[in-house]
Amino acid sequence: MKVKNITALPHYGCGCGTWLKHWEKFSAKKSAQCAVPDCNTVAAVGAHIQKANTDDEAWYVVPLCQTHSESVDEMEISAEYKLVPADTNLTCERW
Numbered sequence: 001m002k003v004k005n006i007t008a009l010p011h012y013g014c015g016c017g018t019w020l021k022h023w024e025k026f027s028a029k030k031s032a033q034c035a036v037p038d039c040n041t042v043a044a045v046g047a048h049i050q051k052a053n054t055d056d057e058a059w060y061v062v063p064l065c066q067t068h069s070e071s072v073d074e075m076e077i078s079a080e081y082k083l084v085p086a087d088t089n090l091t092c093e094r095w
């Protein structure tokens with residue numbers, strides 16, 4: 001799946017502590033590595049991304065390494081990584 005970074009990072013946080021924890025919680029996985037295939041770097045952040053080439057403008061969180069989280073190009077990410085909504089009303093602040 002192709003995605004692009006949202007470079008204007010939100011200044012708000014969420015109750016999970018970090019966005020990487022947010023991703024772990026709602027994907028029910030431990031983030032080990034950057035979601036970009038062939039990148040064997042440990043994920044540094046829960047990056048905010050949007051799907052490229054779709055009408056879906058929602059923001060999602062995926063684990064990325066520092067380099068890829070700063071990339072301005074569209075990136076292919078592994079299908080094994082679930083896109084967790086960044087909207088806290090849909091996730092950690094749902095109740």
Ligand SMILES: [Zn+2]
Pocket residue numbers: 014015016017022088091092
């Ligand atoms: Zn959260």
Ligand SMILES: [Zn+2]
Pocket residue numbers: 034035036039040041064065066067068
């Ligand atoms: Zn990477």
